[in-house]
Amino acid sequence: MTRPAYQISVTIPVLETDRLRLREPREADFSAMLAFNDSPRSGFVGGGRDRQWVWRGLLANIGHWVLRGYGLFSVDTKAGEFIGRIGMIYHDGWDEPELGWHLFDGHEGHGYCVEAARAARGDYHARITSAPVISYIDPANPKSEAVARRLGAAPERQAVFFDKTITVWRHPAPGAQA
DSSP: OOOOOOOOOOOOOOEEOSSEEEEOOOGGGHHHHHHHHTSGGGGGGTOSOOHHHHHHHHHHHHHHHHHHSOOEEEEEETTOOEEEEEEEEOOTTOSSOEEEEEEOTTOTTSSHHHHHHHHHHHHHHHHTOOSOOEEEEOTTOHHHHHHHHHTTOEEEEEEEETTEEEEEEEOOOGGGOO
């Protein structure tokens, strides 16, 4: 007996800000993701793993978009340089959807993270739900805490996350966004 073919498709929005383009993840992003994973900058997001773990992370993000309708955007400058990944994620075992971010080396200090995170959060609220979101932040990461503050988030509680004590930051409701 022949079974029908199944097709899985997903539409990932492309978001434009003044300086950035938030787009779908691509296989071409993999080499930059590997370089980030091998840098000390990746320590706060589970980096330092093997090549296959990074590959599975790329595929998991694509799957996240298919299953949940949101995920991490690949972030490019208007000139087309891939500078990081920012967006909403909600993996099994997490308390609730998280706004997460990481920029690649050399791209901090320009306001890119806040600009992209505002766009990603706004898209999530417009398309998925208006419920406030969280960010998991390691207290040893003051740069990420500064981004959260600029986004209007505030520390809500401590939690154990991947065997590490972290701070859960609560973002404002859509009408109160920073």
